[in-house]
Amino acid sequence: MRNADHQPAAGSRRRLAAIVDAIVTSCREAVIDGEGDAPFPSRRQVVEIVGHLLELLLPGRPVDHELVDSDSLEQEVRRRASLLVDMLSMQISVSLRHGCMNGGRPCEECHKLGQEQAITFLGRIPHLRKVLLGDIKAAFDRDPAAKCLEEVVLSYPGLVAIAIYRMAHELWLLEVPFIPRMMTEHAHAMTGIDIHPGAVIGSNFFIDHGTGVVIGETTEIGDDVTIYQGVTLGGYRFRTTADGALERGYKRHPTVRDNVIIYASATILGGDTVIGARSVIGGSVWLTHSVPADAVVTIEEPDLKYKVGY
């Protein structure tokens, strides 16, 4: 196939030119924002930031820049921290300037505030490393398939999702717009685990397998909780305002107390639903009301009608 073959005929070229003009026009017309030229934060940059943060955050030696020896560790950490403060400052500034959650703030403050928030956030890393150490030990203690702590760091998607959620939650507490959710959606894409950055989650949290887990914005989870794949902690019958629009911001998702275990594909819904401490929720259970402490909630094994020689 020669290159000359690739030239479209004159008719095609004219058709293409008209189409490209139409695309340009539509990129100017079919837009969602009436807020001037403020650019969006960059998904690509946010993904890169998350990558660097995971290197700094996961207890154990930094995992993915290969074969770092102990001498060069400090140098490597300093390099990444310096890179991160620049990248984060920029993306937070852009997010603030876009103004979505911050209507009233004067724009010239966005840059300075972005830098301050990036630095404040990095200040939380030593604390987050300790919290993640608890999450890693929880995974090892509760999964008979885990051979050692290192295996959890190297291959447990639940740990990645929890690590990214814990970072995103810190930015959420700082009221950084967009970026916390972009971070947890990157975790969702990598792991199938969808934790809203607004959720509040205690220490020693373990999610096994994890695909299909959904933890909503106003969920509260205590310490030492275990969750399996497919569990939803979600909303139920949303409230609407007088004009029919959705109400936003009120508590819509459940509260789960300390030491609860929730098995695969259980669905727990509603902002008034509280799962008492030490309760066990069985696989595939569907719950929209509270259960007391120390409860064991299971569905009965269905009355199976299997037929031999069907």
Add this chain to the structure above:
Amino acid sequence: MRNADHQPAAGSRRRLAAIVDAIVTSCREAVIDGEGDAPFPSRRQVVEIVGHLLELLLPGRPVDHELVDSDSLEQEVRRRASLLVDMLSMQISVSLRHGCMNGGRPCEECHKLGQEQAITFLGRIPHLRKVLLGDIKAAFDRDPAAKCLEEVVLSYPGLVAIAIYRMAHELWLLEVPFIPRMMTEHAHAMTGIDIHPGAVIGSNFFIDHGTGVVIGETTEIGDDVTIYQGVTLGGYRFRTTADGALERGYKRHPTVRDNVIIYASATILGGDTVIGARSVIGGSVWLTHSVPADAVVTIEEPDLKYKVGY
């Protein structure tokens, strides 16, 4: 560890050489196609094409090439459109030439047809931008966690899956082989949402969370439909021909009318199953027959046998 250490011993080298010969032989023998040397379309190229298309397609300013100002927008759009027509022409030509779905077509036409189809497809982008604007607004209107339209564009995986499905469906209508399914499987890999490019889906479609959603090839979905994570719109008891092989191509998946809501993990199966307009299908419902308009279908909360102090 010095480099010299890496040289395998002579015995190992001989063993390796024999193994590589065996791999080469097996790459010639254990193959699936008896169709000559026609190459496959490239997954890597298809992924790159999808990336460029998403930049052109999502309402709001192009998202991921950072900080484009309004002046350079036109230039950027033209650059991408030109790149896309070349990449798409090539991949469509390769797909057509492979001939899977196009047995009878003379090979020399593939190149020209590839170019024509790529141009025709690009001509649909302005329309698709408008349709996606409706999908974005639907997400904001129906999810209390959404803070603004921009947040939907930046962080909703359902929107990415729907955007890629809508592009793939246009190529499906043009009868382009391979590439539509490769596109939607890329979306599936990114989002956990598996929409077959052959499905027909109306406007203002919203998928929340989305992990585990499956929408089969012959599904029909009306306007203003909402679907949550884990929903399957699937086939049920496939037909076989007299010789025991599967029948292909007949309607095997459900029809969902306008304004239906289907909650998490509901399973709806069968080509004769119709969900009437404005119906609500509750979480975890399992349905293989039709329900009328305005129906509310829920499972009863299981008769829970929880035991305090178990």
Add this chain to the structure above:
Amino acid sequence: MRNADHQPAAGSRRRLAAIVDAIVTSCREAVIDGEGDAPFPSRRQVVEIVGHLLELLLPGRPVDHELVDSDSLEQEVRRRASLLVDMLSMQISVSLRHGCMNGGRPCEECHKLGQEQAITFLGRIPHLRKVLLGDIKAAFDRDPAAKCLEEVVLSYPGLVAIAIYRMAHELWLLEVPFIPRMMTEHAHAMTGIDIHPGAVIGSNFFIDHGTGVVIGETTEIGDDVTIYQGVTLGGYRFRTTADGALERGYKRHPTVRDNVIIYASATILGGDTVIGARSVIGGSVWLTHSVPADAVVTIEEPDLKYKVGY
């Protein structure tokens, strides 16, 4: 926005410097391993290795290095095999040296053993190609949406997950630490299908759609088995030792005999659970005990209480 704007004020710079010192300290203190300076295997390298292996492994011509003609195929295969033996040797050596599963082994043997295991593993590729050919044909024979064998290779995530599992299982049999699980977790991230490398799976295996599938470490699956999205073959009521710690290593996951079909979201649990040959397990069934050969196990369609005009 000029570059000068990016310089933090002196106060911020001092605050940042103190924070970076604290991060460096915490990277030395909050660590999980007391095993000296042995580095971890690299996730990035493992992902790259899997990419090269998939090119060699999938029947049909190598897929993703574009438009390889038959003449250059041999050259390309040799190049990749040579690259693979180096990369794999290195990562296996690092894994062995880390010692997690290999406490007693003297460290100087790790490098040589790594090389031997990498070569032995590559020697399995011709066999794996034949096995995968069976998996590809199974997908085509059992999915009415499949148009041809090539479509399976190009766009079925189940095939990718099975191919990576089959490679990882070979390394598992060689008792390579870490890397088998890192490989299958990469497959999990790409496909939502979580197959533990320790599972034993027969020929002609087909997983359709696949998101949310979990197949545990001690699962045994016969020949000609079909599994749909959301199926769990998992553990049930883990045993603990006298001191309350989990028992590890005993058979905790089900046995599935030849020719079984398991439909979407069925959950089958427990090491004593055996699904007899040719049985059909319906969607959403929850099973913790054995069923005989030729059984058909379904849940009854729930007694739906739908209300028109609710």
